Structures are given as structure tokens and as C-alpha cells.
Amino acid sequence: MDSDRVADIWGARTPHGAGAPWPDRVDGFLSGGIGEDDVERWVRSACLLCSNGCGLEIAVAGGRIVGVRGRAEDRVNHGRLGPKGLYGWQGEQHERLTAPMVREGGRLVETDWDTAMARVVERSRALLDAKGPLSHGFFTSGQLMTEEYYTLAAIGKGGIGTPHMDGNTRLCTATAATAFGESFGCDGQPGSYTDIDHCDTVFLFGHNVAETQTVLWARVLDRLDGPNPPRLVCVDPRRTKVAERATVHLPIRNGTNLALMNALVHELIARGHVDAGYVGAHTIGYAGLEELTRDATPEWAAEICGVPAADIVRAAEIFGTGERVVSTVSMGFYQSHQATAASCQVNNLHLLRGMLGRPGAGILQMNGQPSAENNREAGCGPALPGFRNWDNPEHVRELAELWNVDPIVIPHWSPPTHANAMFRYAEQGSIGFLWIAGTNPMVSMPDTGRIRRILSGDQCFVVVSDGYRTETTELADVVLPAALWAEKTGTATNVDRTVHLFEKAVEPPGQARSDLVIWLDYARRLGLTDKDGAPLPAWNTPEEAFEAWKRCTAGRPVDYTGLTYGMLHDRGGMQWPCNTGAPDGTERLYTDGRFPTAYDDCETFGHHLATGATVSETEFRASRPDGRAVLKTAPYEPAYELPDEEYPLRFTTGRTVYHWHTRTKTRRAPQLQEAAPSMWVEISEPDADRIGVAEGDIVRVTSRRGSIEAPARISRIREGTVFAPWHYGNPGDEDPTDRDAAGRDTADTAANELTINAWDPISKQPEFKVAAVSVVRVRAGDGPAPAPTTTASAPVHGTSTTNRR
Amino acid sequence: MHLPTYLTMLAAAERTLAASHLRVAGGHTDEPDVRYTCTGFAAQSTRNADALDPIAERYAGRRQAEPDRLHPRGLTAVRPGPVGLLRDLQDLYQLAGLVEITWTLVGQAAAGARDRELIGVAGASGPRIGAQLAWLRMRMKAAAPQTLLVAP
């Protein structure tokens, strides 16, 4: 059953025509020497290495994971697994944190749970008594279980009462949530993956799906290679695998998304591709949208975006004439300065054509991380649990009732604090207790040098729970060993609202515990109670937490009440909302053109897209959306930092197919690490010629914030743009002995040394896609750059090897 | 008529507001949202003033004597720390508030004078300052609890 998904990333094609079901193809991998007969148990779960959430079974023998295979009956993947899903789990079996650690005399030393938790609680209690709840912050991940998020939300928002809670989901998915909130009144993916099977047109906006969600790309490929293939339009400054298959590729300058989007909307209106009946019945704001895009002609946008006007016209024509159009949107749009406005314009394109809520007509605003969706749903990010509106007293009262606490405890005087502000408060010391769970901000947050100063300073006590030692744990005051995937039970939800049950297959290593157990222990030791003195949270096991979460979702758009652990075990992934009215789940939202924009339903009153100022309740009520979607946009503005003489190039960051985030797992999986072993940067051939750089030469990339050195890959990236993967940290942050006397690495490699500390005004998602940089050649390298040749990072003059070996 | 005086005053006040935005942006660079948003607002206020200039010019000949202390004063220095930031934003808010109500008053006069050009400019510029006010208000409200309760 062994499949090779390193060289053959997407696997064999199983082509089909529009409307036919996607055929099964089961991928599997057992580690060396293990045969199917050796497997003692197959445990049901799903992959947790990207937001696709492919259903799988875990092979267990001798108390260890020995392999995985896809579940043919799962609606997400029909058996398929990509490289990370097949091989990534091996990373959990190496170099794990197995004991709590506390800082003694500047060094982390191993200890037991009692000692570590006593230290956590002592500091937490002292600060709460002295300074109150605003002294506490929690920064979590997009990789925990729903049960864990909801438990933390109850502890932080119902027990302690701090608004300072956010996830690294702020970096990957916040814009998906805000774009939904602005357009439809509430978070929630309208479309379904099955729309790919039905569509006649696909638009990918800043979404290198071939590398970030390989199984979803396999689904698209099976349509592209079948009868009546869809037309494909790709917006991406790099020549990705997606771009290679595109009918129209728009390699726009990074940082100009909204100019393009305003022009596409302009064209749709100008060429009469608007479904006036749908717009009239189901939307508000058309006049404003028309006015704001009136001057955004293709010629105007072409100048800004650096692509031919004719290509913009053609793309708009394709959108305007498709009968079943699917759009996907991802980081190229989300991690930029007008992220929400640009992503709303994608929603607007669909609304203008009434192109949602039926097979093949759908929007997929992507998530990055596997359970980013649950962080949003359960209220560890920008909303209150169950997509409740912090600005709606009735929603706050419902929560208070669920938790049996006084509503005044629940912070609802302003939106929950976003990650950037939390780190700023930690920098200033007004947050004196910061708990970081399952994430590595030392590599993933912008401006690494600043994050290093914040976490290593004395002004803030830092607790980190993680499965591994990371660049971040090295700076913590207390480190707690966490159980990972397959070592605990819980649920997570993928991009298209599919909920999976992740069953425990093996015991966690050493003393490691699940984040659920760790947080409940913290709450009990802190003595958190509801208003009758009963312990808060009022649950102890994952399944009890899930039942509590279901009660929290009752009557909200994100309704889980019809789901049980038993059903999810038996049937595999199911889509919310699932309740008595929809006992098998719900494939598509908004099939009737009714949106959750009524006052009682909505998660947000929205924002002014140009400035990010909140729309007040009065303004919202006056606009009378009453179940209609909201069309809105903003004028295009140039990026925060533009190229100039000193820093003439546009730097952007992204991912590669073989790695997941900061590589804590994937670098410990040999097949993946070997396929993309170390840092590189990509530049275009004309830029390389100008600077005098050859393939593999070591270059220094410098921005106003810092510089990195890495081998150059000369790729088919857009001229003027420099790309770097952000998976790789600095050698000196992993191993402090790699530093010079000043505490600096001899040569940094982390892409985020260069990125700018700025964000979209609504989603607060950081700008990772434009920073002005210069590139100089440092010395010759020893062969081609260590970048994969199977993907967008392929060299412009192809080589036949997968990689330098 | 006093409208010419008000037009000149308004253009000057927009420029004072722009300069104050830039001062706050430059003085609080560790607050990226303040830095970039206020920089954008400064450009917007400058454009508002530029759009008003030719109209003010048109009325220049009909100017009467103006009262004292007509012109608002801008920020001359930024204050340090979280409380300083909050207070600086309050100053901007006050200044933007004056500019916004002045646009409203000028718009009223423009209607009375049947000056279509001025009606159009006031109708476009006033709401932009309204958006500045909304942003400042939101930013201050979000920062107030942390600043007033726990900031060092």
C-alpha cells in the first residue's frame, strides 16, 4: 500500500467529468519493515497537517504508530493523502518534550508537573490579585482540538475574564473570518469541496493549492484532466503548478490585490454580467460598490498590478460567463495590507452573479491550519464562542448563562485583543503573564528580532506548552510537555465545515499531557468557579467538553447539536450545521439567499473597509441588512512599504509542499526533511542577471528590519519579487551557542527577520507579502539551492533531479 | 460674508490636522496601526485641503474681518508611553472633530449659497473626516482599559 508522495506529490489521476462523483483512491504508508499483518489496530482519525482535514486511519503496533492510510469513505479525500499526511506523523516520534521544565538561574531544567504548575499558578494568582485579569494573555494555535479551544475560552473569558486571547490563526485565517463577517454577517464557509466536482470555472486568488492543500489540488486536477474541464484563473506572482494549468494566469505585483479585484468587479458591472434579480433581492450596498469601482478600469489596474489589461478583461469575462464558478482565496490575499477588502471583493463577485449556494457555485475562503476554524468557532480568536457578537448584550448574556457566570466577567467592551496588540502589551509589561500553546511565534510572527526581545525580557512571565523544544520554548519561564495528534481524543473542522473525530491511538511520551488536561489542571489549581461556587469549566473529559460545546452552538449558525462522537466515528467527516433539521449535516450554506445579517443573528456589525473603524449598532440597524448580504469595498491603497532605491525589490513569503509551519513535525520526518532540507530564496532570472547571481549562490537579503543569508534559487517568479519560505528559523534561536557575543546569529535565515510589523485594519492579519528588500551576492554556493524542483520553486532552467542530494 | 474666512480656516485646519497626524505617526512608530493609519489620514486631510483651495480662492474677494483665535492649534510634540499615546489620540480626535463639524457648517452655507462645487466637496470631504473620527474612537476605546488599568 506504500505510495510515494515525495516525487509524485499528487498521485495518479482519477479523472471525471462535471457532476460525477470523485473516484476513491486509497493512499497509505507503513514504516519500514512493517506489513499490514503486523498492524494490531487501525484507529480512526484525520490528518492534522493542513486545513484540508483528510480522513485517515492510524496503524498501531506495539503501542506505537506505524503508519496511516486514507479513508475511502471520507467525503474530504476519498482515500487520498499527500506527502505531509503520509509521512508527517513520524515527526511525533522524535525529540519530544517528555517532562515539564522551569527556568533556574537562566537555564531550563526538567521538573515534575506539580512543581511546574505550582510555579505557573503562583505567578498567575499573584498577578491577578495585584493587577487583575488584563495582566493575562493566551496565545494559542490552529492545531488544537475544539474541546481544548472551548475549554480555554471558558477559562479565559468566563473564569479569568481577560480579552487577551488570540491564536496564530491570526496569521493564517483571520481574514477568511472577517471577510465572511463583512459580507454575510457571520463566519462560516458558504461552499463545499464537492463544488470542485461540479464547477465549470475555478478561480484561485493567492492560493498555491498545489502545495498547501495537495489533496484538494488532486481533486482539481481530476477535473482538469477529465471531460469538459473547468476554466482556471490563477492570481499569483509566482509561476506555481496552479499557474501552469491556468487558462489565465495573472502574476500581479504582490501588494496590489485590491486594485485587481476592484477592476474585476468593475468589468462584471460594465459588461452586464450582474444578476440584477439576485442582487436586488439578496444584497444591500450595490450603489456604493458601483461607485467605488467606477474608475477601476482594467487599464488602470494593469498599470498598478503589472499585468496586461487584456488578461484582466479576459479573467472577468471568464468569471462573468461561467455557469458554475468556484473561487478559493488564501494567504496571497490574507497576509496583505488590504486583506479583508480584497477578500470581500471575491465574495462580491459571487454575490453579483448569484453564484453561491448550489452545486459548483461556491466560495472557499481557505484556512491555513487544520483546526484554525475551531479556534474561530470556539472563541479563542476574534469572536466570542459560537460566533457570538461581543457587541450584542444578548449574545454575551447567553454565554454567561452557559457558563453560569455574571455577564460582567465576560470581556465585551471591545473586540478580543489581536495577537499583534497582545505582543505589544507583553512588550510594555502590561501583560505580565503570557501563555503560548502549541505554536512557535519566534518563527511565525513578523519581525523576529522584536519577538525575541519580548519573550526573553523580564517584563513578562512566559509559559509555553508544546510537543517539542522550539525557538519559543527556549525563551520561556515554564515549559509544559503537550500530547499531540493521535495521543488524545477530540474534534477538528476543516475548510468546508467538515467535522472529524480524532481518536486517541497511542499514549503521549513521558509525562506529556493534552492541552485539555493541562488547562483544566490550571483552572482547578487557580480555583476558578462559576457564580454558585462550582468548578469552572464544568467538564473533565474530551467528550464532556464536546457536549458542552454543542450546547454553546445551539441556535447559532455553527450548530453542532446533531453530532456525536459515535456518529463521527461511524461515518467519518460530517459538515456543520448539523441538527434536528439537518441530521446528516449541511453541504452548502445560503442556498436560499438568506444570510445571518439580522441583528439577532450576526456575529459582527461590520467595519468600514478603508479604515477598519467599526460600524456602530445604530449604523448597522439603519442599513437594514435583514438577512441580505452586504456588498462593500474600499479604494485601493499602495502597500505599507514600497520598493525604493535602497530596497528595490518586493519580498514575499510562503510555504512549500513538504513542510508544515515551523517544521516542528515535518523536519523530523525524514522523507519531508530530505525533500526540503534548508532555507533558500527565489529570485527571477532578470533580477539575478542584474545582481550577478547564479543558481545556488549565497545571497544576503536585507530589509529595514534585518537581513538573512541563503542560497538563491533562480525560479520563474515575477521580476522584481523575491520569495522566501517562512518554515525555517534561525540556527541561533534553536541552539543559542550558535550566536556571537552580541547574541546575534552569525547569519540569520528566518524569513520573518525581514517582514514588516503591520497588518490589515480589519482582520489584523500581518502583512507578510510585501516588504521592500535589497539582494546582494555574498559568495558562491556549493551546487544548486536546496529548494524542491517539483513545485513553484523549480529552477527556471529545469534540472531532472528532485533535489540536490 | 464670513464664508471666505471659514473656507480659509477650514483648509488651514485640515493642514494642521495632517501635520498632527504625521507627528503622531512619527512619534509612535512602535504602534504600527497608528503609524500607518495616521500617515494615511494625513494624506487624506492634505487632499481635502487641496480640494478646498480653489474654492476659497474664488471667495477671497468677499472677505470680511475675522475674529481672533479662529485657528485651532495642532500637536507640537508627542507624549511617551501608553498613556501618552491615548492622550495624543484624544488631541487628534478633538482636532478632527472641529474639522468635521466645520465641513458640516460649510456644507450648510454652500447649500444656502447654491454653490454646487462646494456642496460636492463638502459632501465628500466631511464623511472622510467622519471616518477618521470613527477610527480614532475605536482605537482609543480598545486601548483605554489596558492603558488606564494596567499600563506601567
Ligand code: SF4
Ligand atoms: S492535504 Fe492536508 S490534510 Fe490532506 S494529507 Fe495533505 S497535509 Fe494532510
